[in-house]
Amino acid sequence: MHLAEQTTLIDTREAELHVSQLLEAVKRRNPGEFEFHQAVQEVLTSLVPVVAQKPAYAAHAVLERLVEPDRLLSFRVPWQDDAGRIRVNRGFRVQFSNAIGPYKGGLRFHPTVNASIVKFLGFEQIFKNTLTGQPIGGGKGGADFDPKGKSDFEIMRFCQSFMTELSKHIGPDTDVPAGDIGVGAREIGYLFGQYKKLAGAYEAGVLTGKDIGYGGSLGRKEATGYGAVYFVEEMLQHAGSGFRGSTVVVSGSGNVSIYAMEKAMQLGAKVVACSDSGGFVYHKEGLVLETIKRLKEVEGRRIADYVEAHPEALYVEGCDGIWTIPCEIALPCATQNEIGKTAAEALVLGGVRAIGEGANMPSTLEAIEVFQRSGVLFAPAKAANAGGVSVSALEMAQNSARLSWTMEEVDGRLQAIMHDIYRSCTEAAEAYGTPGNLVAGANIAGFVQVADAMIAQGI
Known part of the structure; x- marks a missing residue:
């Protein structure tokens, strides 16, 4: 046996x-x-x-x-600002488990990054990656560096210094980082350029989230937001409803939030609120996505500026109040622990019937208890948030095969992956006596595959 x-x-x-x-x-x-x-x-x-x-x-x-992670790396990142001053930040990479494939997980550049944050994200990544059905293990990394307010040259110099150390520990078949908060296509480009110089080889598969022109995948920018909505739509349809005709509130206004809003609107929902770190905007008649894209993706402005184009909308400083807006579906897509017990109770009072976590663990344990006790459908991050890493794995596959798939091909594969993740979660929850509990189902489905691989491979 x-x-x-x-x-x-x-x-x-x-x-x-x-x-x-x-x-x-x-x-x-x-x-x-x-x-x-x-x-x-x-x-x-x-x-x-x-x-x-x-x-x-x-x-x-x-x-x-x-x-216990396989290893936790902490390293100094010295760099020079535009005034010629030497700055020093701290970089991290946690390699948690490679039982089913190379370590895989994003890099986060944000002042709050520390060992605890990186380990929390890396631990979650083990199970999220396993749920995708792709051969990738769990890892995460980043630095307590804030790209906001920095020039392109400062960001380039930081990324080059960061990669000089990180390059010793990564590779297409070892550890494949990607982007996260504060790390977009610009940062990935600088990181990849430095890795290429250090490696003396063009190893496209060492990073994902690259621009299309040098090995990136179509659909990667949209993947996390689209994937979260695909998962929630599966959950809603299983309960006999869907996004069509629903009022939706989305936190954040980065890639995850923007493309969650886009897909929810395509499915017939009305999105009435979104936010950034300064506050939130509420547009009762429905947000105009083109305005948000222009502000955030083209002009790099704050969400407060939305009311210039739409004076009938309301901007409120501070983010907490966004969860007091009545809605039927809430998609927290900003950051960890943004919904606590009080916010969860406000959502329930406002008539929410489904939560889809687009960010990494945006609901506290107490908030999750409130949702589950109130009968709210709850899509946990490690399942609903898995679209991004799924398409990252598809990018790795395209790099390995020297191929480039169309947006339709990538999106079709993403939809199939999110469907399979939902099925795996529901089946695992049913098999272990917690039918309908997708938190337990996601944890169990992800764990069992990794655990069996660990036993098969020995101590």
Whole structure:
């Protein structure tokens, strides 16, 4: 019998104790890393029935091994600003698991980046990547560098310094970074240019999110937002409804938010609000997407400027109030933990019937409890947010084959992937006694494949 197929059950209370003790050990070994603690707790608590039914996972310490990354890299990033001053930032890369493929995950440039944030994102990435059905493992990285207010030359010099160190640890079959918050096509271009010089070779598959002209994939910019809406539409249709005729609120106004809004509108929804770090805009008659694209993608302006073109709209400083706007579907696409318990209660009071997480873990554990207790359909980030990394994997495939697929081909594959992710989550939730709980289903479906691979490959 294969080690992962042992069938002798253990007591559920024993499984709960095993998970509880491990959670306490994680907190002791990683003091102060609250974001990482949150991610581990959210996953492990949903795995109790799996541990009870498949004792091989406990016998082979799969959970203990999985919460400890293969390696966490921290490094100095010195660079020179336009005034000639030397600045120093801190860079990170966590390589969490390569059980089913090379490490894969974005780079985030933001002042809040630290070891806890990177480990939380990397841990989530393991299961998200597995759910895509693509052969990619889990990783994440970034730096506490803020691209806002920096010139192109300053950003270039920072990226070159960052890649000089990171290049020692990545490769097309080792670790494949991509973009995230603060890292778009411009930054990926500078990073790739420096890697190419250091490697002395044109290895297009070492980074994803590249421009179309040098190995990027059509549909990558749209993928996370489109994918989130495709997943939520699957969830809604399963419940007998859909986006058509619904009022939608979306947080953020970057790529994920813009293209979630675009796809929701294409499916017949009315999107009435979006935000950036300064505040949010509410347009009762429905946001005009062309204006938002012009402001954010062309002119690089703030969402507050939306009211110049549409004076009937309302701009409010501060982001928290966006969740008090009545809506039927909410798509949090900005950042982690943007919806807490109070915001969740406000959404429920405002008539929300579905939440689709476009950002990485934008709802706190307390908020998720509010949604589930209130019967709100909830699409967790590691499933709904997987469109971006899915198309990144498709970009890797195109690079390996020296091919370029059309937008229609990429979008068709993305839709199929999101459909399969939804099916995997629902089937796993049903199989382990939590029907309809997509949080548990996503965690279980992602975990089982990685765990079986870890056992098969030995310690």
